[in-house]
Amino acid sequence: MNMVGDVEESSALDDGVARFLGASGEDGEVRLSDIRAKAAIELKKYGEDLGALLVQQKITIPPAIQLTSADDGRVAVQGDHPAREQIEAFINGDTRLLKWFKEIEVLFEILRRTELRGAADPQPAQHFNLGLTSLGSIAFFAAR
Template sequence: MYAEGTAVSSALARLFGSANGGEALPLSGIRERASKELSQFARIVRADLAPLGIAIPPAISFVSCKQCALTLENEHPQRDAILSWLEGNDRIAKYFKEVEILFEVVRATEHAGELFPEENCFHIGLTSAGPIAYFDSHRCD
């Protein structure tokens, strides 16, 4: 448990830098940072997949849950190639987790005191219109 908390603190420190005079970062700042990191994640994935001949569209949908590792959610025509690229790709998994943490902070702040179902997972969809991030249920297979 300690290592996970340390990893979260470390990720937030990397994303936000050190606090200025102990002032709290406004929610709008966290939202803006989450959006920027989501866009950067999309750019990195597109750049990595382009040499493999994988383009968007069709959309690519990633999901990560407490019960299962980062994986591809949708039935993409090049699913096997994307899963091969994703397998053991610690850089992408780490970046996905950093984006997830930011969106988790936003969600927790917007819905303070609300408990979320365990089956809620974090999703990132890469579409021709741009990336989207959301929480929704998912069943790990």
């Protein structure tokens, strides 16, 4: 399997990706390391911001929260979290949080597709998940 680390770091990415990221390297190119850094920073900031906002809503972590995109474009909470409906309503009712989640999802999808480039099954039936834990946030892919 071709991992992100195996892909040449000096490979320039599409101008559209550069515009999406709002960043470019010293030579005007966006590299995978730029996307990795952006994804990590945004994931951390989103987790901290959402965690603080949920505390204001009297929702605490633990238990951990697993977020994913629903088929209708909304954010859904996976599993049996006791505040599932309240969390979903809160995130989906806040366009900033919803848009930010989608942007993080796109960043990790770009990285994932790069990881799987050249693999026998380049698009396995997995989807993006964002987990909020007491130790911070995590991004991962899981089967539907």
